[in-house]
Amino acid sequence: MLHITLRQLHVFEAVSRHLSYSRAAETLHLSQPAVSMQIKQLEESAGVPLFEQLGKKIYLTEVGKEFQQYCRNILQQLTDAESMLADFKGMSGKLSICVASTASYFTPYLLAEFCRRHPQTRVSLSVTNREIVLQRLTNNEMDMAIMGRPPENLDLDATPFMDNRLAIIAPTNHPLANEHDIPLSRLAKETFLVREQGSGTRITVERFFAERGIALTTGTEMSTNEAIKQAVQAGMGLGILSLHTVLLELETRRLTVLDVQNFPIQRHWYVVHRKGKRLSTVAQTFKDFLLEGVELLGDQVNAEHDKEYPANL
Numbered sequence: 231m232l233h234i235t236l237r238q239l240h241v242f243e244a245v246s247r248h249l250s251y252s253r254a255a256e257t258l259h260l261s262q263p264a265v266s267m268q269i270k271q272l273e274e275s276a277g278v279p280l281f282e283q284l285g286k287k288i289y290l291t292e293v294g295k296e297f298q299q300y301c302r303n304i305l306q307q308l309t310d311a312e313s314m315l316a317d318f319k320g321m322s323g324k325l326s327i328c329v330a331s332t333a334s335y336f337t338p339y340l341l342a343e344f345c346r347r348h349p350q351t352r353v354s355l356s357v358t359n360r361e362i363v364l365q366r367l368t369n370n371e372m373d374m375a376i377m378g379r380p381p382e383n384l385d386l387d388a389t390p391f392m393d394n395r396l397a398i399i400a401p402t403n404h405p406l407a408n409e410h411d412i413p414l415s416r417l418a419k420e421t422f423l424v425r426e427q428g429s430g431t432r433i434t435v436e437r438f439f440a441e442r443g444i445a446l447t448t449g450t451e452m453s454t455n456e457a458i459k460q461a462v463q464a465g466m467g468l469g470i471l472s473l474h475t476v477l478l479e480l481e482t483r484r485l486t487v488l489d490v491q492n493f494p495i496q497r498h499w500y501v502v503h504r505k506g507k508r509l510s511t512v513a514q515t516f517k518d519f520l521l522e523g524v525e526l527l528g529d530q531v532n533a534e535h536d537k538e539y540p541a542n543l
């Protein structure tokens with residue numbers, strides 16, 4: 231095992247750059263004998279000469295040249311580590327979040343506002359379904375996640391910060407579109423398009439109907455909210471989706487929300503991370519920002535929040 235010190239590496243780097251003990255001593259604010267001593271000790275530990283003196287000049291030996299490369303790499307890594315640590319402590323670090331696919335309909339608005347407030351922050355956003363979000367949380371692969379209710383059996387810190395309402399979506403020309411207070415039993419005759427296994431929306435829907443003893447007729451399974459929206463518009467069946475996902479279609483009247491008893495299903499969005507996780511300054515600031523409340527956030531988010539569904543449709 232090579233016994234060398236960081237100080238020796240710094241001295242070696244300076245001497246090899248200037249090819250002069252006196253210039254290196256000047257740059258490092260050391261005496262020339264101190265520099266020579268460090269190089270001597272380094273060469274002893276290395277077991278090979280790193281410099282050679284020919285006439286009045288010093289040169290790197292062949293092995294010295296190779297060692298110079300390693301030395302630069304090591305010192306560069308140290309500089310990188312230093313700036314990473316500084317980033318962790320300040321707002322110029324990276325925020326890495328993972329969101330359930332449904333949350334991707336509002337998360338960009340939150341991030342846009344957050345980045346306006348903290349322009350030096352870099353963000354990495356990964357969008358996937360609930361199951362994968364949970365896997366990544368378990369593996370501690372990101373700062374935090376935004377998801378629907380997380381399971382209680384995992385060691386997670388989960389705080390609700392926004393409402394999430396699930397409604398029954400139909401094409402505007404659907405026979406039930408103009409009816410009010412539709413009993414759940416009427417839905418038995420309808421076909422429902424469902425999200426894939428592992429989706430939080432799917433779990434919620436299945437639980438909701440199972441608790442009420444109603445068996446849903448499920449049609450095609452689709453892995454994105456977008457596909458379900460298109461399929462509902464195309465008349466393939468009804469969908470049960472978070473209202474966040476259909477704002478535009480409701481506004482442009484391509485889709486409508488059915489006025490069904492016990493709907494919308496009231497849920498929440500949670501900001502989630504492993505219990506005991508040491509959040510970076512950026513991550514903690516983002517979490518605080520979410521918990522400040524949706525009323526402080528962008529209009530796009532509030533627009534959905536303020537609306538009464540389905541009464542004003």
Ligand code: PGA
Pocket residue numbers: 330331332333358359360361377378379425428429430431432
């Ligand atoms: P998802 O949404 O259906 O996109 O996984 C998560 C959730 O609503 O819990």
